[in-house]
Amino acid sequence: MTAHPYLSNPLGHHDRVPLPSPFVFTAGGELREGHLAVETWGTLNAAKDNAVLIYTGLSASAHAASTPQDPTPGWWEDLIGPDRAIDTHRWFVISVNSLGSCFGSSGPGDLNPTTQQPWGKAWPELRLEDIARAGQVVVDHYGVEQLAAVIGVSLGGMVVLAHATLYPGRARHLISISGAMVPSAFAIATRALQREMVGLALNSKELDLGLAFRLARKVGMLSYIGAQLLENRFGHTESALTPGASGTHFEVESWLDHQATKFSSRFNAWSFWSISRAMDLFNLKAHQREMSSHAKTPLGMRLDGALVIGVHEDQLFPLSQQADVAGVLKGENIPTEFVELHSPYGHDAFLVEDHLFSPLLQRYLTQQVAIS
Amino acid sequence: MTAHPYLSNPLGHHDRVPLPSPFVFTAGGELREGHLAVETWGTLNAAKDNAVLIYTGLSASAHAASTPQDPTPGWWEDLIGPDRAIDTHRWFVISVNSLGSCFGSSGPGDLNPTTQQPWGKAWPELRLEDIARAGQVVVDHYGVEQLAAVIGVSLGGMVVLAHATLYPGRARHLISISGAMVPSAFAIATRALQREMVGLALNSKELDLGLAFRLARKVGMLSYIGAQLLENRFGHTESALTPGASGTHFEVESWLDHQATKFSSRFNAWSFWSISRAMDLFNLKAHQREMSSHAKTPLGMRLDGALVIGVHEDQLFPLSQQADVAGVLKGENIPTEFVELHSPYGHDAFLVEDHLFSPLLQRYLTQQVAIS
Numbered sequence: 001m002t003a004h005p006y007l008s009n010p011l012g013h014h015d016r017v018p019l020p021s022p023f024v025f026t027a028g029g030e031l032r033e034g035h036l037a038v039e040t041w042g043t044l045n046a047a048k049d050n051a052v053l054i055y056t057g058l059s060a061s062a063h064a065a066s067t068p069q070d071p072t073p074g075w076w077e078d079l080i081g082p083d084r085a086i087d088t089h090r091w092f093v094i095s096v097n098s099l100g101s102c103f104g105s106s107g108p109g110d111l112n113p114t115t116q117q118p119w120g121k122a123w124p125e126l127r128l129e130d131i132a133r134a135g136q137v138v139v140d141h142y143g144v145e146q147l148a149a150v151i152g153v154s155l156g157g158m159v160v161l162a163h164a165t166l167y168p169g170r171a172r173h174l175i176s177i178s179g180a181m182v183p184s185a186f187a188i189a190t191r192a193l194q195r196e197m198v199g200l201a202l203n204s205k206e207l208d209l210g211l212a213f214r215l216a217r218k219v220g221m222l223s224y225i226g227a228q229l230l231e232n233r234f235g236h237t238e239s240a241l242t243p244g245a246s247g248t249h250f251e252v253e254s255w256l257d258h259q260a261t262k263f264s265s266r267f268n269a270w271s272f273w274s275i276s277r278a279m280d281l282f283n284l285k286a287h288q289r290e291m292s293s294h295a296k297t298p299l300g301m302r303l304d305g306a307l308v309i310g311v312h313e314d315q316l317f318p319l320s321q322q323a324d325v326a327g328v329l330k331g332e333n334i335p336t337e338f339v340e341l342h343s344p345y346g347h348d349a350f351l352v353e354d355h356l357f358s359p360l361l362q363r364y365l366t367q368q369v370a371i372s
Numbered sequence: 373m374t375a376h377p378y379l380s381n382p383l384g385h386h387d388r389v390p391l392p393s394p395f396v397f398t399a400g401g402e403l404r405e406g407h408l409a410v411e412t413w414g415t416l417n418a419a420k421d422n423a424v425l426i427y428t429g430l431s432a433s434a435h436a437a438s439t440p441q442d443p444t445p446g447w448w449e450d451l452i453g454p455d456r457a458i459d460t461h462r463w464f465v466i467s468v469n470s471l472g473s474c475f476g477s478s479g480p481g482d483l484n485p486t487t488q489q490p491w492g493k494a495w496p497e498l499r500l501e502d503i504a505r506a507g508q509v510v511v512d513h514y515g516v517e518q519l520a521a522v523i524g525v526s527l528g529g530m531v532v533l534a535h536a537t538l539y540p541g542r543a544r545h546l547i548s549i550s551g552a553m554v555p556s557a558f559a560i561a562t563r564a565l566q567r568e569m570v571g572l573a574l575n576s577k578e579l580d581l582g583l584a585f586r587l588a589r590k591v592g593m594l595s596y597i598g599a600q601l602l603e604n605r606f607g608h609t610e611s612a613l614t615p616g617a618s619g620t621h622f623e624v625e626s627w628l629d630h631q632a633t634k635f636s637s638r639f640n641a642w643s644f645w646s647i648s649r650a651m652d653l654f655n656l657k658a659h660q661r662e663m664s665s666h667a668k669t670p671l672g673m674r675l676d677g678a679l680v681i682g683v684h685e686d687q688l689f690p691l692s693q694q695a696d697v698a699g700v701l702k703g704e705n706i707p708t709e710f711v712e713l714h715s716p717y718g719h720d721a722f723l724v725e726d727h728l729f730s731p732l733l734q735r736y737l738t739q740q741v742a743i744s
Contacts, residue, residue, distance in 0.1 A: 185606040185624045186599035192618040192625045193590050199617030206583060211572070218565050219591060227558035227687065234557040236655055245571030246564040247649045252557045253564045277619045283608055315599065315687075 007142060008043040010088055012067025015040060016104065017138045026133070029124025032113065036134055037062050037097040037104025041080060042088035044142060051144045052086060052365075053135060053171070054095040055156030055163075057351075058275050059267055061103030064095040078354045085362040090370065091148065098155070099134035100126045100275050102268035109268035120202065120270050126278040128155075132163040136170065147171035149369050151361075153350045154178050154317065155275065161284050161325065168295075168302040173369045174329070175307045175361070177350050178314055180321035181284035181328055187316050190223045191276045198269050213269050214260035221259050226313040226346035284328070301332040307364045309339045309357070313346040337364070379514060380415040382460055384439025387412060388476065389513045391506055398505070401496025404485065408506055409434050409469040409476025413452060414460035416514060423516045424458060424737075425507060425543070426467040427528030427535075429723075430647050431639055433475030436467040450726045457734035462742065463520065470527070471506035472498045472647050474640035481640035492574065492642050498650040500527075504535040508542065519543035521741050523733075525722045526550050526689065527647065533656050533697065540667075540674040545741045546701070547679045547733070549722050550686055552693035553656035553700055559688050562595045563648045570641050585641050586632035593631050598685040598718035656700070673704040679736045681711045681729070685718040709736070 006013055015038040022030035039062040044051060054064055056075070065074035065081055074095075080086045086093055097105040100123070108123030115122075139147060150171040152160035157179020164174050183191075194216035201212035234252040241249045284299070306329045310322030319340060326338035341356050343349035350357055378385055387410040394402035411434040416423060426436055428447070437446035437453055452458045458465055469477040472495075480495030487494075511519060522543040524532035529551020536546050555563075566588035573584035606624040613621045656671070678701045682694030691712060698710035713728050715721035722729055 182608050184599060185602035185608070185622075186594070188606075188608070188620075188622050189590075189594055189602060189624045189628055192620055192622060193587070193594070193628065195618035195620075196590075196616065197587060199619060200583070203617055206580065208578065211578060215565070215569060215587070218561075218568075222558070222561055222565070222595075227556060227690065230557035230561060234560075236554050236557070236560070244568065245575055246567040247571060247645065248560075248564055248567075248652055250557075250560050250564060250652065252561045256561055256565065273619065280620055280622065318599065 006040070007092065009040060010042055010082070012039060012041045012065060012069070014038070014067060014069050017141045019099075019106070019134055019137055023134070025124040026127040026129045027125040031106060031124065034099070034106035034134075036099060036106070036138055038138055039063055039065075039067060039095045041065060041067070041093045042091050044092040044144070048142075048144050049146065049148060050090060051092045051094060051139070051142065051147050053139060053147050053150045054093065055131070055135060055150070055152035055159040056095065056098060057154035057156060058272070058279070059263065061101070062095045062097040062105075063103070064093075075351060079358055079361060085358040086151075086365065087362075091365070092142075094138060094142070096135050096138055098131045098159070098275060100131065100271055100278070102271040105134075107268065108270035108274050118270070123270065123274060126274045128159050128278050128282045129162045129166060131159050131275075131278070132166055135159070135163060136167055139170065145170075149173040149175060149365065151175040152177065152179060154347065155279055157317070157325075158279065158282050162282070164301045164303060165284065165299050168300050172304045173306065173364075174303050174334075175309070175364065176322070176325055177309045177357070178311060178317045178322070178347055179325060180317050181325050183280055183282060184316075184318060184321065187223075188280045190219060190316065191280055194219050195273050195276050198273050202269055202273065209269055210264060213264040213267075213272070216272075217260040217263040218256045221256060223316045224347045226315075226344040228313070229344035229346070232344065297332040299328070299332055301329070301334060303329075303332070303334045305368050306334050306336040307339070307360070307368070308336060309341060309350075309360065311341045311343050311346060311349045313343055314349070316347045378412070379464065381412060382414055382454070384411060384413045384437060384441070386410070386439060386441050389510045391471075391478070391509055395506070397496040398499040398501045399497040403478060403496065406471070406478035406506075408471060408478070408510055410510055411435055411437075411439060411467045413437060413439070413465045414463050416464040416516070420514075420516050421518065421520060422462060423464045423466060423511070423514065423519050425511060425519050425522045426465065427503070427507060427522070427524035427531040428467065428470060429526035429528060430644070430651070431635065433473070434467045434469040434477075435475070436465075447723060451730055451733060457730040457732075458523075458737065459734075463737070464514075466510060466514070468507050468510055470503045470531070470647060472503065472643055472650070474643040477506075479640065480642035480646050490642070495642065495646060498646045500531050500650050500654045501534045501538060503531050503647075503650070504538055507531070507535060508539055511542065517542075521545040521547060521737065523547040524549065524551060526719065527651055529689070529697075530651065530654050534654070536673045536675060537656065537671050540672050544676045545678065545736075546675050546706075547681075547736065548694070548697055549681045549729070550683060550689050550694070550719055551697060552689050553697050555652055555654065556688075556690060556693065559595075560652045562591060562688065563652055566591050567645050567648050570645050574641055574645065581641055582636060585636040585639075585644070588644075589632040589635040590628045593628060595688045596719045598687075598716040600685070601716035601718070604716065669704040671700070671704055673701070673706060675701075675704070675706045677740050678706050678708040679711070679732070679740070680708060681713060681722075681732065683713045683715050683718060683721045685715055686721070688719045
């Protein structure tokens with residue numbers, strides 16, 4: 001058997017998958033000649049039943065692990081690879097840069113072909129359902145009838161729920177990490193404040209964009225990371241640097257500055273604004289209402305099993321939300337494991353705490369997903 | 373016995389207490405002809421041993437309860453008055469507007485007499501020790517040798533610790549509510565981010581001051597209030613209003629807008645900046661090092677007893693900090709009660725949850741502080 005070259009790249013491969021043209025958005029508006037940036041690792045087998053699709057967090061690219069084309073470490077470098085938790089000897093792993101993002105996928109930072117100006121505000125209103133629909137285009141593109149598993153973290157942990165609702169039976173298993181079926185009021189308040197800052201810069205020039213984006217990232221960081229971790233790492237230590245606008249220069253301020261600079265230099269402000277808004281507008285319960293007349297279960301999902309993981313210290317996606325997700329999946333008659341973790345990294349735990357997530361994913365993929 | 377008129381106003385009295393001129397700040401710099409805005413309730417007895425001093429939170433005035441001059445409810449209206457927890461039949465209650473604030477006490481929003489311009493950046497660097505020293509001036513002004521109790525909430529919960537350290541034996545009891553002996557890294561990060569916003573407006577005009585102040589207040593509100601309370605109150609409900617810069621208009625956004633407008637219209641930006649910085653620079657452990665060679669206990673405090681109260685859901689001043697405060701007081705050989713409360717209001721609980729705080733204060737003041 002000879003696989004198509006891009007379906008057999010054990011060490012990793014970058015791809016660009018076209019979207020249907022036009023791609024019509026859930027809330028209206030359309031995109032012509034759009035595409036998604038995709039990275040894959042491993043080999044799709046002849047039965048095409050070993051594909052695993054990964055949806056990322058808000059700020060990530062498709063670069064979940066290093067590839068020959070880009071040997072820099074990916075955001076899940078230690079979890080994806082030969083003999084790793086997501087074992088590329090066994091699985092054909094597909095990671096997509098979300099529709100609307102800025103790392104190769106079509107997004108509001110691109111030139112609008114009609115005007116030859118960046119889309120900006122004219123980019124159609126994005127919903128998480130659109131991110132899931134674009135992800136399913138990639139699945140179809142590779143000829144995969146049924147994914148072995150669809151995995152999502154944070155934003156992705158919400159998108160997988162949209163995916164399973166929109167495409168019943170197209171994945172056997174679902175893994176939702178630090179996600180939610182509807183954002184909390186605190187998360188909305190946090191993200192809306194970030195978007196207000198960025199939006200004031202983008203729409204009305206009341207703020208300098210770079211400044212707004214940096215301030216917004218700082219607001220976000222304070223919600224992502226656990227307070228205890230900041231305490232352990234920085235405490236009350238002042239830095240040797242000259243005080244800035246705050247009148248002090250504690251080490252925790254230097255850390256926030258660094259995070260803000262790193263993010264604002266690599267992420268597009270309109271992409272941030274669009275995806276952030278889509279997260280706040282997400283409401284799986286609304287799907288529930290729409291679907292209830294057509295399906296046997298409230299959401300009409302069809303899955304062999306699900307794994308839901310949450311972190312006690314997560315302020316932005318509190319554990320009660322992952323418990324809710326597990327409850328909803330069980331209401332769909334899906335055998336569901338719910339795992340509660342403790343990590344001082346809070347919402348960011350999945351990016352850092354490989355020793356917690358790796359054994360969980362390895363076990364679930366080996367024992368539940370694989371049919372050997 | 374006839375008390376001086378301003379020492380016997382059961383229903384409340386406003387006062388303006390001069391500071392020594394010059395008042396020399398702890399970190400250098402001085403203020404001439406400064407004063408504090410003070411409100412009192414009740415009557416100072418002949419023995420002058422029934423005075424209770426209250427230090428407020430950052431954003432509050434001395435108006436803790438209504439008075440004939442200002443019949444609007446105070447921020448602790450239901451806790452202070454005849455037969456209330458802080459019973460004005462029994463206690464002479466003194467509430468001070470902190471030095472550096474903007475509700476009648478000298479602060480950086482005042483005109484600098486030398487330049488006839490607002491002090492602004494030229495206002496001396498404020499420390500919480502200065503707020504305590506100015507408070508003690510008020511105590512001396514009323515001829516009170518020893519306070520029955522010194523009470524502080526939030527910022528005030530830190531200031532009372534400075535007060536007890538600077539003035540051993542000048543109060544019999546200390547009550548610290550939602551305070552800390554040193555701010556957490558998370559609190560520093562939050563406040564430094566707020567000051568960065570306000571400072572960018574004040575110092576370099578990179579931001580509109582009103583806008584900066586509103587954004588900063590929103591950042592603060594998200595740290596003061598419990599996430600569960602926002603969830604219960606607002607959930608995922610969208611408002612009928614047209615989306616603003618955030619691209620959405622959830623009810624939680626309307627609430628944040630309202631809070632931001634209310635605060636920025638009544639508080640002075642330089643006062644906010646100065647007091648916020650003083651909170652971050654506070655470190656009772658530093659006192660500990662300075663005092664250790666002179667006193668029998670690490671901080672040299674002399675008190676008959678202390679009550680420390682914290683709230684589990686407080687993100688900004690987490691419960692572990694009040695446990696630390698209680699531990700330090702016990703290390704001073706002070707009989708100390710530590711009470712842990714649960715409230716969805718988080719750091720703001722003391723402003724709202726009268727039914728929790730009222731019986732605690734009533735019991736402590738009646739059974740521990742009063743010598744009948």
